[in-house]
Amino acid sequence: MKLIMLGAPGAGKGTLGAVLSDTLNIPTISTGNILRAAVRNGTPVGLQAKSYMEAGKLVPDEVIIGIIAERLEESDCQSGYILDGVPRTIAQAVALEKAGILFDHVISLEISDKEIEERMEGRRFCAGCGATYHIHNVPPKQEGVCDKCGGVLELREDDKPETVKHRLEIYHIETEPLKEFYAERGVLTPVATTGTLEENTRAILDAIKV
Ligand code: AMP
Numbered sequence: 400m401k402l403i404m405l406g407a408p409g410a411g412k413g414t415l416g417a418v419l420s421d422t423l424n425i426p427t428i429s430t431g432n433i434l435r436a437a438v439r440n441g442t443p444v445g446l447q448a449k450s451y452m453e454a455g456k457l458v459p460d461e462v463i464i465g466i467i468a469e470r471l472e473e474s475d476c477q478s479g480y481i482l483d484g485v486p487r488t489i490a491q492a493v494a495l496e497k498a499g500i501l502f503d504h505v506i507s508l509e510i511s512d513k514e515i516e517e518r519m520e521g522r523r524f525c526a527g528c529g530a531t532y533h534i535h536n537v538p539p540k541q542e543g544v545c546d547k548c549g550g551v552l553e554l555r556e557d558d559k560p561e562t563v564k565h566r567l568e569i570y571h572i573e574t575e576p577l578k579e580f581y582a583e584r585g586v587l588t589p590v591a592t593t594g595t596l597e598e599n600t601r602a603i604l605d606a607i608k609v
Contacts, residue, residue: 400425400479401501402607403486405577406508407570408563409515409522411592411599413531415508416483418600423609426475429483432529433466434458439526455562457569460490467491468498487574492581504607505581507589512567514593519563523552537596 400423404412416427434452437445444466448458467485470476486492521534523543527550532539539545543552557566581587588606592599 400607401503402479402481403502403505403581404481404483404508405505405574405581406592407510407512407515407574408566409519409558410508410510412483412508414533414537414596415506415592415599415603416481417531418596419481419603422600422604423479423481425479425481427481427483428467428470428476428485429529430458430463430466430485430487431483433470435524435529453556455557455565455569457487457573460488460494463487463491464494467495471500486577489576489580492577502581502586505577505587506603506606507578507581507587508592509589510592515567516560516563519558520560522555522558524555525550526553527551 402419404416406412413427413429413431416429420427434445434448438449438452439445444462447462451458463485467482471480486495518533518536521536523532523534523539524530525532525545525548527545528548530545530547531537532545532552539552544550545552556562578587578589588603590599590602590606594602
């Protein structure tokens, strides 16, 4: 099973991707998480990506294509995976297709910009392991502390309101055209994300007939 979680920043790609990953027993691959780890570790890719990420801009396609090609070669990807946050441009989608990578379903998480702006203010991530939370919707057991590794939970630099507005603009211009790209290939499934986490998960599992 090869899936793409498509949607605006804050639509729930990471959260729903993690639940689906447990249910389907396939890994979630998030270019955002890979890049944040690279920035933390000061790798050459991290140094290249840092300024784009902090400004809420997209990291250049060639960097992303390199990261994803390498990651999909790893052994845990052999029986499928869920892509979270990639592809994000037509060029990235074309590169995957050219590499012979085809998808069973592309789940398009539908949500209004206004809801996203409200949601992003409550989002937190673990500086230690990259796990994501929401202060109301997906709270950690102990406030400010990661359930998985005990790390400190933080507001991402790029989740600040002014950066969120910019990221949404980029989403509409660069990423939203992917809906048509995958609709033409007959694999696009729009899913409204207005329900609870359980309801949204069920809607996706129904859509992919699991
Ligand atoms: P995310 O966690 O998916 O919201 O990604 C955080 C940031 O990482 C984005 O705002 C971009 O700067 C960068 N990024 C992640 N994935 C991609 C991608 N597929 N293409 C370009 N930039 C990306």
